[in-house]
Amino acid sequence: TILDAIEKILDGANRSQPLVGMRALVTGGPTHEPIDPVRFLANRSSGRQSYAIAAALAEAGAAVTLVSGPVALSPPAGVERIGVTTAVEMLAACEAALPVDIAICAAAVGDWRPLHVDAMKIKKVAGKTMSIELAENPDILASLSRHPQSRPRLVVGFAAETGDPLREAMAKLERKGCDWIVANDVSPNQGVFGGLNNTVTLLRRDRPPEAWPTAEKTSVAKRLVAEIALDLVGEDF
Amino acid sequence: TILDAIEKILDGANRSQPLVGMRALVTGGPTHEPIDPVRFLANRSSGRQSYAIAAALAEAGAAVTLVSGPVALSPPAGVERIGVTTAVEMLAACEAALPVDIAICAAAVGDWRPLHVDAMKIKKVAGKTMSIELAENPDILASLSRHPQSRPRLVVGFAAETGDPLREAMAKLERKGCDWIVANDVSPNQGVFGGLNNTVTLLRRDRPPEAWPTAEKTSVAKRLVAEIALDLVGEDF
Numbered sequence: 162t163i164l165d166a167i168e169k170i171l172d173g174a175n176r177s178q179p180l181v182g183m184r185a186l187v188t189g190g191p192t193h194e195p196i197d198p199v200r201f202l203a204n205r206s207s208g209r210q211s212y213a214i215a216a217a218l219a220e221a222g223a224a225v226t227l228v229s230g231p232v233a234l235s236p237p238a239g240v241e242r243i244g245v246t247t248a249v250e251m252l253a254a255c256e257a258a259l260p261v262d263i264a265i266c267a268a269a270v271g272d273w274r275p276l277h278v279d280a281m282k283i284k285k286v287a288g289k290t291m292s293i294e295l296a297e298n299p300d301i302l303a304s305l306s307r308h309p310q311s312r313p314r315l316v317v318g319f320a321a322e323t324g325d326p327l328r329e330a331m332a333k334l335e336r337k338g339c340d341w342i343v344a345n346d347v348s349p350n351q352g353v354f355g356g357l358n359n360t361v362t363l364l365r366r367d368r369p370p371e372a373w374p375t376a377e378k379t380s381v382a383k384r385l386v387a388e389i390a391l392d393l394v395g396e397d398f
Numbered sequence: 399t400i401l402d403a404i405e406k407i408l409d410g411a412n413r414s415q416p417l418v419g420m421r422a423l424v425t426g427g428p429t430h431e432p433i434d435p436v437r438f439l440a441n442r443s444s445g446r447q448s449y450a451i452a453a454a455l456a457e458a459g460a461a462v463t464l465v466s467g468p469v470a471l472s473p474p475a476g477v478e479r480i481g482v483t484t485a486v487e488m489l490a491a492c493e494a495a496l497p498v499d500i501a502i503c504a505a506a507v508g509d510w511r512p513l514h515v516d517a518m519k520i521k522k523v524a525g526k527t528m529s530i531e532l533a534e535n536p537d538i539l540a541s542l543s544r545h546p547q548s549r550p551r552l553v554v555g556f557a558a559e560t561g562d563p564l565r566e567a568m569a570k571l572e573r574k575g576c577d578w579i580v581a582n583d584v585s586p587n588q589g590v591f592g593g594l595n596n597t598v599t600l601l602r603r604d605r606p607p608e609a610w611p612t613a614e615k616t617s618v619a620k621r622l623v624a625e626i627a628l629d630l631v632g633e634d635f
Binding site: 193196197198199200201202203204205233269271272273280281282285290291292293294295296297321322323324347348349 | 439440441470508509532
């Protein structure tokens with residue numbers, strides 16, 4: 162109805178938009194690294210957390226580019242989505258999106274890709290063992306964090322780890338040169354992959370780690386964007 | 399409305415259901431073969447063709463079990479879907495569904511799985527090359543085609559090949575011991591993966607290959623089920 166529409170507009174006008182005028186880059190989803198036309202190496206990621214972050218950034222007024230690996234989600238309203246498949250394509254799309262004020266690397270980027278990609282489907286040969294040689298993929302988080310010309314003001318990485326996620330995430334913060342790390346435990350019993358909830362710890366340089374209570378991925382996204390707004394413009398959101 | 403409902407029932411009653419009383423097994427989607435909790439080896443398959451076949455078999459009156467790898471599709475009405483991840487799980491689910499009259503193996507089953515599955519996320523070590531050793535997966539189409547106790551009356555395989563698809567499919571028909579092969583060319587320029595259309599050739603023992611015109615996957619499914627009905631019950635559908 163017209164009344165609903167008016168209400169929506171007023172609601173939007175009343176909402177605080179602390180990130181107006183800022184550009185944000187979000188990466189999300191997995192990468193798929195082809196072996197041949199039929200087979201590929203993949204990472205587990207539904208893209209839900211990153212899509213929620215892109216949506217929350219847009220709601221906060223930022224101009225958002227979402228560089229997304231293959232997922233089954235529709236792009237959030239007001240977000241420019243650039244679809245990619247491999248880590249190499251994802252890095253190129255991220256570099257093309259620069260300069261940005263905020264970069265949030267939430268994609269599950271494959272660390273490796275097959276060294277050789279076959280143009281034809283590899284045939285099974287009876288009794289013959291197979292192995293796939295791998296080459297290291299570019300490190301998108303480190304590339305953005307150490308970008309010589311266009312280092313974003315704030316670079317946030319995600320660390321999806323098993324074992325001792327906090328220790329792994331701390332090491333990652335140092336190694337990659339990013340500002341914040343959102344650490345989550347993706348051990349199979351946590352049900353993070355594909356699920357609606359997430360349990361994360363926010364790690365920042367020179368501040369104690371903040372363990373957030375388990376919440377819907379959309380709530381985690383809003384809280385993260387609120388922290389970003391507080392950090393960049395000192396505004397409560 | 400009530401009129402719509404009545405019309406639907408009458409329509410259903412009028413529709414020819416040549417496969418009433420028969421049990422059908424359909425496999426569809428890709429398999430995902432875990433490397434560690436985060437990474438896996440996968441095959442390209444949207445599951446669209448197999449889901450359309452399961453729907454067409456159910457419409458023709460068969461009791462359909464759809465053993466499906468991870469896809470982003472909802473199960474067709476009236477079809478029992480059993481979700482699986484790996485080829486080993488898919489074979490077990492297929493064997494549990496026997497005996498059936500008709501088996502249609504349309505899944506993109508990985509020929510290989512990683513020989514070792516790590517319980518923890520494998521860490522990247524700078525400068526160290528990586529490779530994945532592979533073990534051969536069970537052959538579901540051959541297992542059903544050569545089942546010692548419960549060989550279905552009709553076993554149909556799919557051959558998604560590049561290069562010379564027809565020759566590969568002919569060889570597959572012999573090698574696997576199935577009755578029919580639906581061959582399609584999945585070279586990247588064909589746009590079959592994830593697309594709505596399919597161009598297939600039906601290969602049957604002692605009959606010349608039938609190249610079908612490019613059609614929607616739902617139409618290909620209906621035509622295939624019509625051929626099955628003609629073959630098994632001699633009834634035009």
